[in-house]
Amino acid sequence: MRADRDWTTEKSAVRRRMIALRSALSRHDWELRSRALTAKLLCLDSVVRAEQVMIYLPFVARREVDTSMFMSWLEAEQKTVSVPVVKGKDLVASRFHVGDRIVSGCFGQPEPAIVRPLPVVADVIIVPLVAADRSGTRIGYGAGCYDRFFAALQKRGFTPHAVGICFSFQVLDTLPFDPWDRKLDCIVTEQEVISIQ
Numbered sequence: 001m002r003a004d005r006d007w008t009t010e011k012s013a014v015r016r017r018m019i020a021l022r023s024a025l026s027r028h029d030w031e032l033r034s035r036a037l038t039a040k041l042l043c044l045d046s047v048v049r050a051e052q053v054m055i056y057l058p059f060v061a062r063r064e065v066d067t068s069m070f071m072s073w074l075e076a077e078q079k080t081v082s083v084p085v086v087k088g089k090d091l092v093a094s095r096f097h098v099g100d101r102i103v104s105g106c107f108g109q110p111e112p113a114i115v116r117p118l119p120v121v122a123d124v125i126i127v128p129l130v131a132a133d134r135s136g137t138r139i140g141y142g143a144g145c146y147d148r149f150f151a152a153l154q155k156r157g158f159t160p161h162a163v164g165i166c167f168s169f170q171v172l173d174t175l176p177f178d179p180w181d182r183k184l185d186c187i188v189t190e191q192e193v194i195s196i197q
């Protein structure tokens, strides 16, 4: 799709609608869906093979997919786990262990209290999202953090597998695509795994 000025407005409208829908999930529904999604996520070939995985700490009030069960599994599998920390306009991958103290970051996002940047970047990055489409286009909260992060990694020669996780109602038919958007390689929901070639 072509970039178009109206798309900024369309992106914001989709963002608002999806955040509202997701935030309205009951705690019970959120837990059930997150559990079903986790079961699919830990069977992915790329995840099973990965030595390092970057994952996010969820905004629970916004009902982002709960990643805590997945993190425990990663630790049990002795994989190296990192989480994003916002530094200025950029993201840093910080080593994380289940139980580490968590504080609120600049946008209110959960972040580890102690930042331990990882020199080597993950083989797999589990990406939070507000909406996605079946071609792998993704919309986040609009700060461009992940797009910039992937662009910076690519410059350094890293092309980690980007796995978007979200609930099934967040997968839409087509989303506007901007030139800086990094397509996801795969999307996992509580209902299906969508591989993008």
Ligand SMILES: Nc1nc2c(c(=O)[nH]1)N(C=O)[C@@H](CNc1ccc(C(=O)N[C@@H](CCC(=O)O)C(=O)O)cc1)CN2
Residues within 6 Å of the ligand: 056, 057, 058, 059, 064, 084, 085, 086, 091, 107, 108, 109, 110, 128, 129, 140, 141, 142, 143, 144, 145, 146
């Ligand atoms: N759990 C989680 N952690 C994450 C992200 C995420 O999407 N989810 N990020 C993904 O990049 C990064 C944080 N980036 C974020 C960017 C904007 C907003 C946000 O809430 N923005 C406001 C509006 C903008 C503003 O206040 O300036 C909003 O949506 O209400 C949150 C996180 C890194 N950590």
Ligand SMILES: Nc1ncnc2c1ncn2[C@@H]1O[C@H](COP(=O)(O)OP(=O)(O)OP(=O)(O)O)[C@@H](O)[C@H]1O
Residues within 6 Å of the ligand: 011, 138, 139, 140, 141, 142, 143, 144, 145, 146, 147, 148, 151, 178, 180, 181
């Ligand atoms: N590689 C990049 N280099 C410089 N600026 C970028 C890059 N990627 C995105 N941006 C900037 O970030 C802003 C937000 O982008 P976009 O609306 O696609 O965010 P998003 O994908 O919803 O957010 P996020 O990636 O944080 O979840 C855009 O105005 C864009 O100019």
